[in-house]
Amino acid sequence: MCLAIYGIVAVLIQTGLLSSFYQITLINVCINIVLAVSLNLIIGFTGQFSLGHAGFMSIGAYATAIVLRMMPNMYGLLIGAIVGMILAGVASLAVAIPTLRLRGDYLAIATLGFSEIIRIIMVNGGSLTNGAAGLSGIPKLNDWTISFVAVVLAVTVVANVIRSKAGRNCIAIRDDEIAAEDMGVNTTMYKTMAFAIGAMLAALAGAMYASYFYVIKPSTFNFNASINVLIIVVFGGIGSITGSIIGSLVLGVLTTMLQDLAYLRMIVYAVVLIIIMIFRPQGLLGDREFSMRTFKRWMTRRKGTAADDKAEG
Amino acid sequence: MIQFLQQIVNSLSLGSVYVLVALGYTMVYGIIHLINFAHGDIYMVGAYLGYLCIVRFHMGFVPALLCTMVGTMVLGVIIERVAYKPLRNASRIAALITAIAVSILLEYVVMYFMGPDIKTYSAVLPSTIYHIGDVVVTFQQILIFLISIALMICLNLFVTRTKTGCAMRAVSADADAARLMGIDVDRTISITFALGSALAGAAGIMVGIYYNTINPLMGSTPGMKAFIAAVFGGVGSIPGAMIGGFVIAFIETMVGGYISSLLKDAVVYALLIVILIFKPSGLLGVNRREKV
């Protein structure tokens, strides 16, 4: 919770100073933060390898788009987002209940399969989803303030879940599912819960996307989209919320800077990913978090050594 | 009725392709418990190697096929040695992510060097058509089917009759015990990758010839479907992959022909989920339990 306060102070200042080009990057980063922390909840903290995050995002995006067409105002955005989140939550139950008994690789493939099924449903949604062409002309109601609020919301939710009994149980499930169950943890319930919360936040990100980029197509939310979020999570640290935030920032900026290099960029990402997996599989931050406490301790330690030097000198 | 028979003929060639690719998935998973996400892209590389052989170097069918298979074989071994071997003892997630990264790498390297647009094969096989009653069968379909069967038989003989094949089965069952028995586990794993990749390459070039066009992303959906075929037949089981490939192709062709070609992919994915829920070990697979 301390992290959130720090963020609000520093970043709100940014609002007026950036050109629209960088604003796009900024909003993109925000969307990715929401996606990354929610995926991290599922993969990093509960140890369930889900490759279907884009599917839940698309539910949020389409729900928002459809509602906004009927109600092109802030209420529409809010209702659309909420509807999307609820639908995604329900969908996640449909995905979770059959698949959560699977382990590792199989779970990954199953979630991927579900995500593809959702995408194919969107393609075949008739006039509601407009098929492969997608929906366009969505009112652009998202902006920095809204995105920021969404990010704070997502990060707070995930952080609060982690630092609670539910969070501990999820981490226990990740570390040793059998032992967790023998210590009284209803593993199915907690895995499903993590999935549902992750899915709902992904839908929130979808809502953010739809009302900023005003065009959505089923192909936007394909396997590649899920992989992109996974890359951010892995890079920043599986099991670290701060890592996901930093990862989104770094990769968001990198993507913008390297925009012109298209294929080379992806090749570099892939190679870097492989190198990270071989040499530092826990990612940048591993499962450590950056909090006000660590920051203060770091500051006092530095002041301390300076004082010692003085005393000796 | 005619349409039904026609669909069966079509599904046989599709099935052969799926089997060749599925075999690679199943062998690799059986031996190191990794879903090689990059396998579909090895198939794609095979298609491109075939393109280079046939269109750029004007090779005939057989030399092109052999070159392609050797090429993908080498690629498979390199990938295994560089990217997968260091992660043999790492977490499942790390290994899977690496496989995904390799897949991305292959796709974009090909895109970088060959461009993202489709490439067309020049004709290298006669396009003779046979008529069995009202059912149309092309020479190419027959050739693909026969070559695939031949490759499957060779693989089966290799795995069941040779020492290396026996080693492969031993390492699949228990790598540590195999090591203690003096089996060079690293070499065995490399050979497994080599064989799987060669088969995928063969599938790639044959698909290139049959469908005429190829693109850098052609590996992902067939790769998934081939994997589903492997799961259906029982991951780790070679006969299973063979059965699975044809079954999945059959289902896909039937759904595409009789219901809707848009939904055929969804049906196959749904089938995957159903299998994973009710019989994750597939038709012929082995159920592994975690020891407490």
Place this chain on the structure above:
Amino acid sequence: MIKLKVDNVSKYFGGLTAVADVSMHVNEGELVGLIGPNGAGKTTLFNLLTGEDEPDEGKIIYNDDRRAYELNGLKPYKINQLGLARTFQNIRLFKKMTVMDNVKVAAGQAVDYNIIEAIVRDPRFYKQEDVIAAKAESVMKMMDIWELRNELSSALPYGQQRRVEIARALATDPKILLLDEPAAGMNPQETKDLMQLVRQIKKQFKVSVLLIEHDMSLVMNLCERIYVLDFGKLIAQGTPEEIKHDPKVISAYLGGE
């Protein structure tokens, strides 16, 4: 009063009979041992008791103070909530968590706040977190691991990890504690300490203890009654004295003529 009753339980794995028609019981406050050569089926029996596996034949019955529960087919977390807790042959601590968190996971059963309250952080959340923390603290202090509370559990030496694992099991408020080879890998001094610890646990936590062990000195000195398993079958039961002199037991361990 009989706390745990195993009635003619069998478990088959394909062609292998892991547990064959075993009947046993544990009385309230008893310290019972389960011994037998490797592969005799002891851990499998534990797994049946804690719900990892389901018996193919027979019943397992647990007696609460109020009623009897049949444990067959119940999920492990339910069985734990009823009152059985266990440790594992190969220590299974939550490796990436601190000792404190390991114990808190187990202690968390006792409270009931829901996820919304956790996200919103209402007062009930804080109060119940305090309850969990207090419980974890009391168990850790009784088990003498309070100073280790902030250590990463996987960083501890083996003997301390064992202690933490036992503490974690105790934090679930069990009536029956199942210990799977708690003395594995310990030297004679550590084994003696463990014996003390188990006696102390039995008294302070008021639990019945069922333990699997290979270390004969520990079993003979600690247990009030012993069951002997060989090839999945119960071949002897009785007091340590009786078991020590039972020819079937001797031949099972040392090989017959």
